[in-house]
Amino acid sequence: MAKIDVSVETDDKPVPPPKHPNTCPSCNSHYRDDELEQALWVCSHCGHHFPMRARARIASLADEGSFLEEAADLHSEDPLGFFDLRPYTERLAEAEMKTGLTDAMVIGQASLDGRQCELAIMDFSFMGGSMGSVVGEKFSRACDSAAERGVPLISVTGSGGARMQEGILALMQLPKTVAAIEDLHDSGRAMISVMAHPTTGGVLASFATLGDVLLAEPGALMSFAGPRVVQQLTREKLPDDFGLAEQNLRFGNLDAIVPRPELRPTLSKLLRLFDAPV
Amino acid sequence: MAKIDVSVETDDKPVPPPKHPNTCPSCNSHYRDDELEQALWVCSHCGHHFPMRARARIASLADEGSFLEEAADLHSEDPLGFFDLRPYTERLAEAEMKTGLTDAMVIGQASLDGRQCELAIMDFSFMGGSMGSVVGEKFSRACDSAAERGVPLISVTGSGGARMQEGILALMQLPKTVAAIEDLHDSGRAMISVMAHPTTGGVLASFATLGDVLLAEPGALMSFAGPRVVQQLTREKLPDDFGLAEQNLRFGNLDAIVPRPELRPTLSKLLRLFDAPV
Amino acid sequence: MPPSEHELRLRERLSRLRNMPLLGGAKLSGELERLQRQLDRMGEEPTDEEIWRSVELARNEKRPYTLDYVERLLDDWFELHGDRGRADDKAMVAGLGKLDGRTVALVGQQKGRDIQERAERRFGMSNPEGYLKAMRVMELANRLGFPVISLVDTPGAYPGVAAEQHGQGGTIAASQAVMARLTVPTVACVIGEGGSGGAIAIALADRVLMQEHAIYSVISPEGCAMILWRDAGEAKKAAAAFKPDAAHCLELGVIDGIVPEPPGGAHKDPDEAARLLGDAIREVLDELADVPGDELRRRRRARFRSLGVFA
Amino acid sequence: MPPSEHELRLRERLSRLRNMPLLGGAKLSGELERLQRQLDRMGEEPTDEEIWRSVELARNEKRPYTLDYVERLLDDWFELHGDRGRADDKAMVAGLGKLDGRTVALVGQQKGRDIQERAERRFGMSNPEGYLKAMRVMELANRLGFPVISLVDTPGAYPGVAAEQHGQGGTIAASQAVMARLTVPTVACVIGEGGSGGAIAIALADRVLMQEHAIYSVISPEGCAMILWRDAGEAKKAAAAFKPDAAHCLELGVIDGIVPEPPGGAHKDPDEAARLLGDAIREVLDELADVPGDELRRRRRARFRSLGVFA
Numbered sequence A, B: 001m002a003k004i005d006v007s008v009e010t011d012d013k014p015v016p017p018p019k020h021p022n023t024c025p026s027c028n029s030h031y032r033d034d035e036l037e038q039a040l041w042v043c044s045h046c047g048h049h050f051p052m053r054a055r056a057r058i059a060s061l062a063d064e065g066s067f068l069e070e071a072a073d074l075h076s077e078d079p080l081g082f083f084d085l086r087p088y089t090e091r092l093a094e095a096e097m098k099t100g101l102t103d104a105m106v107i108g109q110a111s112l113d114g115r116q117c118e119l120a121i122m123d124f125s126f127m128g129g130s131m132g133s134v135v136g137e138k139f140s141r142a143c144d145s146a147a148e149r150g151v152p153l154i155s156v157t158g159s160g161g162a163r164m165q166e167g168i169l170a171l172m173q174l175p176k177t178v179a180a181i182e183d184l185h186d187s188g189r190a191m192i193s194v195m196a197h198p199t200t201g202g203v204l205a206s207f208a209t210l211g212d213v214l215l216a217e218p219g220a221l222m223s224f225a226g227p228r229v230v231q232q233l234t235r236e237k238l239p240d241d242f243g244l245a246e247q248n249l250r251f252g253n254l255d256a257i258v259p260r261p262e263l264r265p266t267l268s269k270l271l272r273l274f275d276a277p278v
Numbered sequence C, D: 001m002p003p004s005e006h007e008l009r010l011r012e013r014l015s016r017l018r019n020m021p022l023l024g025g026a027k028l029s030g031e032l033e034r035l036q037r038q039l040d041r042m043g044e045e046p047t048d049e050e051i052w053r054s055v056e057l058a059r060n061e062k063r064p065y066t067l068d069y070v071e072r073l074l075d076d077w078f079e080l081h082g083d084r085g086r087a088d089d090k091a092m093v094a095g096l097g098k099l100d101g102r103t104v105a106l107v108g109q110q111k112g113r114d115i116q117e118r119a120e121r122r123f124g125m126s127n128p129e130g131y132l133k134a135m136r137v138m139e140l141a142n143r144l145g146f147p148v149i150s151l152v153d154t155p156g157a158y159p160g161v162a163a164e165q166h167g168q169g170g171t172i173a174a175s176q177a178v179m180a181r182l183t184v185p186t187v188a189c190v191i192g193e194g195g196s197g198g199a200i201a202i203a204l205a206d207r208v209l210m211q212e213h214a215i216y217s218v219i220s221p222e223g224c225a226m227i228l229w230r231d232a233g234e235a236k237k238a239a240a241a242f243k244p245d246a247a248h249c250l251e252l253g254v255i256d257g258i259v260p261e262p263p264g265g266a267h268k269d270p271d272e273a274a275r276l277l278g279d280a281i282r283e284v285l286d287e288l289a290d291v292p293g294d295e296l297r298r299r300r301r302a303r304f305r306s307l308g309v310f311a
């Protein structure tokens, strides 16, 4: 019985890309690149939220030209010499090539409608947004940058969980980011967490749920264990909206579900409330 | 609709005395006074816990001769000139006559197996153990006495709720006792709450549930609203153990149910754990 | 003109407060001054008829509710939802907003206007989940240094099977305990019915106000009548006996001030009622703004620990 | 004799720790010394076979569980129950006891011995209610100044429908946040399986220990094998790759020390295993006893914030 697989945080692999990347998986509408970009990667027909890349997210939130990236040079190491079917180093190199990022999070200073804030934005395209040492360190530095400058921190997450190729060190990024938020809170500054699809496992079980305000995008999966694992263990039929933002709102786990086009004005209002310096 | 009766904290009147005061209401066994006293007012046949008077409770818990009563001279006043079918002052005088107490709580210093503590013991016989200004003040002073002497506070409650004859001042005894406990906690001292039948309404919704350890006697009713009121409003059949200690334990609202004969050794152990001065 | 009995009582309370040996040496001079000021401008003691009129006005279906004041007083209102783990209780609202450019947290019970909203909001009667939401938001405010405004308007906590199972009593106690620990300025105002434990759960504040026609009571008039007169029809008699009106609450030291309403009651002119409420809250927040957090907490506890009448 | 690769890595980590620019100027000298001591007495790097043996021993059905240690180490044990409002999760135990006359709070997952107990305790897999109970008891300990001992033994948090609805992820995060705020000494020891988020929820402690044959990992070997090799049967290969054994955890700076077990594993001699565990916990508590609470908290956060390997 001890072999039941319950360590499911990393069990949500990068979803396979849709047949055509610009086809809505929900209603099958087709879009051109520029159409989708224009619409913030939201299906104008059915409202489905496509995954949004970190740089695009930053462009959609930060005032033009205001983003100042921090810790851009941080790279993962391979502390375990991890090798499954392929070496971890190879997987990293491939992800870097594919995404143009050095890891699954981008952090930096920005302003939003003229108010200063710190951004910590995840990118699901980089190894399923998994959290290893670099994501943990970047988030942790974002907390310090926000505290030092006296500004709120905004995080946007999209993650399959902890990065198992870094073994126990990946798990340690949970307490690391939690400790960083506590330091931020002691400085009297706020954190706003925006959970995009999917925010699961170790990211959900650490910094993503510790925001002073918790927002999610419509339809975002927010579950600690993956639906497949839960079904396997409980052998029940799962509710239709199992783990989704909508269910979480109903159960009191969220402050609001914010469709992407409303995210910027919502964050702008919250920055006004959190007295972000102009 | 605004007239639904939901102010039910005081809605549990003193239960009518059983036909013969020494007849077990649960199994109808008969006892002589001395038999019941010997058995701590627990039915030796079925385990039913009879109500226990404050002085008897103190005698059963405190080391012989150790109890030093405090604030014994506090009397209720009649701030509202309250008159229902009879004046409040008359009800008070009658209760005093009947119980030999000046109000529904007795407080004082004691030792238990040689360890110092403070006791705050309610008596349901005095106007249904209702909490007015005197109960609030006595409990509040017990907190201070415990804090000053650096000893844990043990409360034993039995109450139908707030004393409506003192109007809004009765309600104010809730925040008053809560504030007193917070002062006690700031002094680093513990409070142990023992809930006897019944602990309801305003007493449940203030100091009784704020103990560091929450104990109850078997079968004790611990409900904020009375079963009758809940049934009236919800029109559902109530669960058999509605509001009882057993249900509360199951729902995580209690640390333990302690039969009366085990109460003294349990408290003794807790005093050892709370490092009560010898 | 000789002082009325009412004034005599107020003066008596005043002299008691002056002589009271307070814990930890709390200074109540602010409280004394306020009481003196109120005494100076108060009229005669309300009659039984006037008390009953307040009961009726406090429950008037057109009376402004919490969100009616929110929309008139706060800019950038952002409602927060959920207790984190069980539910979002719509009988309690909580959120952040700006009062004259100053960020505040606000919690309050919310009754419903139409039948569906009334059911959904349970007539402003919270489950434990509602108090947990309020506690969470008050702690958030404390962390970030925002004052807390609490608007009280409830017949009482919800008396349901699940509410009892989920620890209604303990949660009401815990919510008071949270308020006793806050180090930010807090002001509560009873804007309609301040019913019993359900009300006090969010009313352990630095300053407690009541609107002119609000009521604040340990039990509903009907409940009291049912128990003491064995007849809910004697509610008017019961109200006259336990005096839930603002003037008596002020006299007893339970509240710190009365917020005037437009002639005929708040529902006759909600905008004006909101303006008057806003002025009262602003006055309190200005007064408390410079008091250190520890001192706020110490005085708050001392204030509530001083309540009660005994010999 | 030239240093082994294993020793080289330890030394490298040591020199990195020495040069690390730590937040708020935390001094890690105590940590450095401990690492040095461990380095001095450590042997060769465990082989894949040895790692797998630890996986099997950590899950051995006869291995002592939390309550087996409680009864051997603590006097006057008093178990506390319930999360206040929902349930008493038996997958997590929490209580107070005396360790050599010193009152401590203890929290820990509890597996079951027989079929019924296993079902009741869900094999040590907590629901949110279990973490809420642990949080409540840790806060109680903090209020009263008792050190907190945490015994970690879980395959992971329970993956159930209700658990997810009740905020399993958020509760695990909140439990870590509570531990990051405590101002009393805290020590965690992995005594069997330290499975993922379910383990770290109660392991953000001043000192983290592992028993010799315990495992501590981000995912189970089977789960990892299933995902990366698409075959749960490759669990042994997966374990060799992600190295959940105590020696590797020590080398990576994740734990502060290894608690020896009796020959053949803790289950061969539970009394001796308890004695060894007790000695290790006592040593930590003695060491931390005189550190001021604020300083404990600062160092604890700095410790966890230093974990990770990147360039």
Ligand SMILES: [Zn+2]
Pocket (backbone or CB within 6 Å): A024, A025, A026, A027, A028, A029, A043, A044, A045, A046, A047, A048
């Ligand atoms: Zn679509």
Ligand SMILES: [Zn+2]
Pocket (backbone or CB within 6 Å): B024, B025, B026, B027, B028, B029, B043, B044, B045, B046, B047, B048
């Ligand atoms: Zn019997």
